Amino acid sequence: MQRSVVNSYELRNDFPILKKKINGKELVYLDNASTTQKPYSVINSITDFYSNYNSNIHRAVYQLAEEATTLYEQSREKIANFISVRPEEIVFTRNTTESINLIAHSWARTNLKKDDGIAISELEHHSNIVPWQILSQEIGTRLEYVGIDENGFLDLEHLIELISSKKVKLVSLSHMSNVLGTIVPIERIIKIAHENDIPVMVDGAQSVPHMPVNVKNMDCDFLVFSAHKMLGPTGVGVLYAKKEFLEKMRPFMGGGDMIKEVFKFHTNYNEVPYKFEAGTPNIADVVGFGAAIDYLKKIGMENIRKHEIDLTEYALDSILSINHLTVYGPRDPNYRGGVISFNIADIHPHDLATIMNDHGIAIRSGHHCAQVLMQRLDVPATSRASFYIYNTKEEIDKFVNAIKEAGRIFKI
Amino acid sequence: MSDDIYREIILDHYRNPRNKGKLENADVTVHDSNPLCGDEIDIHLKVDGGVIRDVKFEGKGCAISQASASMLTELVMGKDLDVIKDLKKEDILENIGLTNLGPARIKCALLSLKVLKVGMVKYYSENDPKSAEQIKNESSLY
Numbered sequence: 178m179q180r181s182v183v184n185s186y187e188l189r190n191d192f193p194i195l196k197k198k199i200n201g202k203e204l205v206y207l208d209n210a211s212t213t214q215k216p217y218s219v220i221n222s223i224t225d226f227y228s229n230y231n232s233n234i235h236r237a238v239y240q241l242a243e244e245a246t247t248l249y250e251q252s253r254e255k256i257a258n259f260i261s262v263r264p265e266e267i268v269f270t271r272n273t274t275e276s277i278n279l280i281a282h283s284w285a286r287t288n289l290k291k292d293d294g295i296a297i298s299e300l301e302h303h304s305n306i307v308p309w310q311i312l313s314q315e316i317g318t319r320l321e322y323v324g325i326d327e328n329g330f331l332d333l334e335h336l337i338e339l340i341s342s343k344k345v346k347l348v349s350l351s352h353m354s355n356v357l358g359t360i361v362p363i364e365r366i367i368k369i370a371h372e373n374d375i376p377v378m379v380d381g382a383q384s385v386p387h388m389p390v391n392v393k394n395m396d397c398d399f400l401v402f403s404a405h406k407m408l409g410p411t412g413v414g415v416l417y418a419k420k421e422f423l424e425k426m427r428p429f430m431g432g433g434d435m436i437k438e439v440f441k442f443h444t445n446y447n448e449v450p451y452k453f454e455a456g457t458p459n460i461a462d463v464v465g466f467g468a469a470i471d472y473l474k475k476i477g478m479e480n481i482r483k484h485e486i487d488l489t490e491y492a493l494d495s496i497l498s499i500n501h502l503t504v505y506g507p508r509d510p511n512y513r514g515g516v517i518s519f520n521i522a523d524i525h526p527h528d529l530a531t532i533m534n535d536h537g538i539a540i541r542s543g544h545h546c547a548q549v550l551m552q553r554l555d556v557p558a559t560s561r562a563s564f565y566i567y568n569t570k571e572e573i574d575k576f577v578n579a580i581k582e583a584g585r586i587f588k589i
Numbered sequence: 590m591s592d593d594i595y596r597e598i599i600l601d602h603y604r605n606p607r608n609k610g611k612l613e614n615a616d617v618t619v620h621d622s623n624p625l626c627g628d629e630i631d632i633h634l635k636v637d638g639g640v641i642r643d644v645k646f647e648g649k650g651c652a653i654s655q656a657s658a659s660m661l662t663e664l665v666m667g668k669d670l671d672v673i674k675d676l677k678k679e680d681i682l683e684n685i686g687l688t689n690l691g692p693a694r695i696k697c698a699l700l701s702l703k704v705l706k707v708g709m710v711k712y713y714s715e716n717d718p719k720s721a722e723q724i725k726n727e728s729s730l731y
Binding site: 586588 | 595600
């Protein structure tokens with residue numbers, strides 16, 4: 178294994194919150210799959226926007242508005258460049274969830290019909306389940322679940338069968354599981370789906386922040402992700418869709434900015450992507466997201482991925498040596514992200530998280546918005562630690578010691 | 590800190606819950622869960638002459654929620670409904686000896702009381718709507 182190329186100890190100085198003390202201990206933040214912390218550059222860019230550029234975009238002709246518009250559109254360019262697509266293929270939403278709902282509303286509702294199947298997997302986050310259930314109730318589409326094996330890998334054979342038998346008309350998959358960390362072989366799936374003329378939606382909420390994602394190579398039809406899981410602010414999501422899809426999709430919401438001309442009884446819509454951005458958007462946070470992209474690019478996504486493989490391997494080795502501890506998901510760090518779900522003996526995850534908090538350690542406990550997966554694993558909940566660029570092996574040692582401490586308190 | 594929460598008695602009720610299981614011919618059965626963490630509690634009550642003659646609970650969840658439910662069944666067994674009607678959240682926290690829980694974990698401790706109160710409302714709504722209304726109003730305090 179190559180040594181970590183990210184200097185976490187140095188990077189940590191860029192994140193003011195990491196200096197915070199919890200119960201007298203240094204904060205060890207291991208809930209990055211949920212949301213990540215923000216560096217000064219992101220925080221400052223938002224302050225700078227409100228201090229020096231604040232105005233509404235796309236309309237007014239005065240200088241301030243032009244500057245704000247430029248900053249907002251520069252962020253769109255940065256994000257397009259980050260995943261290798263065209264800026265007009267980037268739609269800003271509130272979050273990944275809204276992006277998927279937009280696809281369900283504006284694409285699936287008009288392109289799918291009764292009895293058409295939608296393939297998702299047992300790994301999905303609720304945001305890639307519930308919108309399709311709602312659609313099914315409304316227009317009679319059917320959900321087809323692709324199962325997973327005991328290591329958390331997709332049953333590819335079943336998926337390929339669903340695709341080649343044309344039972345499904347849309348494949349909508351998480352690229353990386355937010356619970357097991359499983360990385361799905363999405364390029365291969367997209368290739369097979371396209372050979373059968375079936376479009377693919379990729380939930381990149383966990384993958385885009387943690388590994389290089391190149392849409393040009395991947396060739397997905399839709400990709401969705403959130404700014405706040407990649408150092409950016411909350412309240413900004415991204416929908417990427419191929420331009421030919423966006424152009425044929427009907428609007429999501431109607432209102433200002435998404436129009437070209439409005440008459441008493443009809444409207445000509447604006448061109449893409451503006452057709453899908455009704456109303457004043459979250460301008461300052463989109464600008465902040467641009468600063469987050471700059472920060473990530475400076476480190477390099479390849480390096481971030483290597484750092485997380487390194488941390489994950491170290492963490493897995495450590496915790497698997499603890500008695501009565503079960504880890505869910507793939508063992509090989511090359512096939513998984515830096516997300517580790519586990520249970521220890523009969524300690525409920527919420528009790529474990531409470532004990533962890535004594536040590537200043539923030540881990541997640543519960544169903545992680547993936548109850549279908551919990552049912553598949555036959556557990557009510559799991560504990561989850563998830564890593565990012567600023568996490569260190571020293572923090573993982575603290576985390577492992579706290580698990581052992583929990584074992585002592587629970588007399589295991 | 591956690592050593593104060595996970596005392597012997599909590600772990601004992603968690604691992605050896607009292608009055609756990611189903612109650613055949615229950616007069617009232619109520620289920621509720623905490624959507625935040627997935628804790629689940631069912632309470633079955635057998636009521637006769639204004640007195641809880643038998644109570645059992647089923648559930649899954651953290652040590653706090655399950656121990657609290659177990660201890661609650663011991664608290665209310667054989668008691669007059671009038672007494673139980675007035676049970677406050679402070680009574681429960683005192684009963685389980687956890688008065689310093691944070692806002693997230695306090696919900697775990699109080700889930701069983703919430704279920705019990707809904708059960709009481711269900712029971713009273715048939716013959717004593719006034720009492721049912723009173724419990725409802727007071728229960729919305731937490």
